[in-house]
Amino acid sequence: MWVARRLLSSVTQRSKYAGQSGLFPRPQHGCLPELEPRYLQCTCCWRSRVPVARFETLNASISLTSAPCKEDNRSLDDCYTSEQRDSILQLLNTASPLEMTDVKLLRGRKSVNIVEYRTKNGPFKTLESVVNVPLLKHKSAVTVFNSILNPVKKEKKVRIQWAKFIRPEVDRSWLEEANTIVSLVCGTNKIAWAHVDRGMTVLEWQELVCPNFLRGTYMASAYLSDVSAVLTLLPSADFYIIEKSSMSVQNTALFPVMAHMRTVEAMLFALLERRNLPPESNFPPRVLNMMRMAVGRHFELVVGESRTSGAQAVRQLMAQSVTQKLPRINFSPELLVKYRNYFQMGSRREGEELCDALLQALAFYELLSKSSS
Numbered sequence: 001m002w003v004a005r006r007l008l009s010s011v012t013q014r015s016k017y018a019g020q021s022g023l024f025p026r027p028q029h030g031c032l033p034e035l036e037p038r039y040l041q042c043t044c045c046w047r048s049r050v051p052v053a054r055f056e057t058l059n060a061s062i063s064l065t066s067a068p069c070k071e072d073n074r075s076l077d078d079c080y081t082s083e084q085r086d087s088i089l090q091l092l093n094t095a096s097p098l099e100m101t102d103v104k105l106l107r108g109r110k111s112v113n114i115v116e117y118r119t120k121n122g123p124f125k126t127l128e129s130v131v132n133v134p135l136l137k138h139k140s141a142v143t144v145f146n147s148i149l150n151p152v153k154k155e156k157k158v159r160i161q162w163a164k165f166i167r168p169e170v171d172r173s174w175l176e177e178a179n180t181i182v183s184l185v186c187g188t189n190k191i192a193w194a195h196v197d198r199g200m201t202v203l204e205w206q207e208l209v210c211p212n213f214l215r216g217t218y219m220a221s222a223y224l225s226d227v228s229a230v231l232t233l234l235p236s237a238d239f240y241i242i243e244k245s246s247m248s249v250q251n252t253a254l255f256p257v258m259a260h261m262r263t264v265e266a267m268l269f270a271l272l273e274r275r276n277l278p279p280e281s282n283f284p285p286r287v288l289n290m291m292r293m294a295v296g297r298h299f300e301l302v303v304g305e306s307r308t309s310g311a312q313a314v315r316q317l318m319a320q321s322v323t324q325k326l327p328r329i330n331f332s333p334e335l336l337v338k339y340r341n342y343f344q345m346g347s348r349r350e351g352e353e354l355c356d357a358l359l360q361a362l363a364f365y366e367l368l369s370k371s372s373s
Helices: 055-072 082-094 109-121 128-132 138-149 158-165 172-176 220-231 252-275 292-298 311-323 333-339 352-372
Strands: 002-006 038-042 049-052 180-186 190-197 202-209 239-244 287-291
Touching (some): 082 109, 082 138, 158 292, 180 252, 180 352, 190 220, 190 352, 202 333, 220 252, 239 252, 239 292, 239 352, 292 352, 311 333, 311 352
Parallel strands (some): 239 287
Antiparallel strands (some): 002 038, 038 049, 180 190
């Protein structure tokens, strides 16, 4: 196990006179033979190097430094109790790559390799077999096992994220107690809304064409007529969530559209808040803004600085409502029949406002749930 590596070819014979010293001075009185200085090095790890000048040093060094190497040569299964081994193997044999991201060193390719290995060779039966997975050797496997046994809880900075896309700020306890919300999205000639309850069921989902939007000379009374017509159809709810568009003021070509959006938004705020003004003075605002880009990022609909269509996401939600036992959101049979062929790829932005209104309501509840956990 130990081999001597010669570092110095020779050492000058020490003088018999006092005061003359070599690299390894010997006692003034004694008859030990002259020894050449050498290093002993571990052949397992090649890390431990011990200078040796006497024979007894060899034995002491071996007994002192061989323990770590012996420890390294132990089986991984011998380093843990049976309960710990069962916990580690349970996670490695059942967790998906996404569920392994909380384990140290198991983000990315290593987690995929674990799933591929157990799919091909069957579940792991011993901890020692884990080192057969590509990119997982002895040292990294120990780190993974210890991370599974002692998970580190990460603090989520959800309050900062929540404040970024909900305006005005409302105490979260009010939002958590809300039974229903109405999500509204304004288009260039339509206003769409989705009435969704806390149980993630769509109670109402429709849109209304506003003929006076962006038609000829701006008339405040005409806009008020169209917005008021929408308000007569809106159901009662605890909160009304209005989409906040993210168009840049610097894009002068979109300035008329932006002015239109802001006008309709201001009218909805004023009329809805007044209509639903509670008698209690301490009640929070019932009408809130939600950033359009925040909803897009939640559903991965953002490409660069633009948001893509949400039609495909809505079609998937409608399909899951029928095929899955616990769907993400529930639709009534009437709504499924009404809109089953409405969101087609070939249609020219048909139903975009309806899609956005539904996705906004779903994102509101899901982000609220995440921030509370």
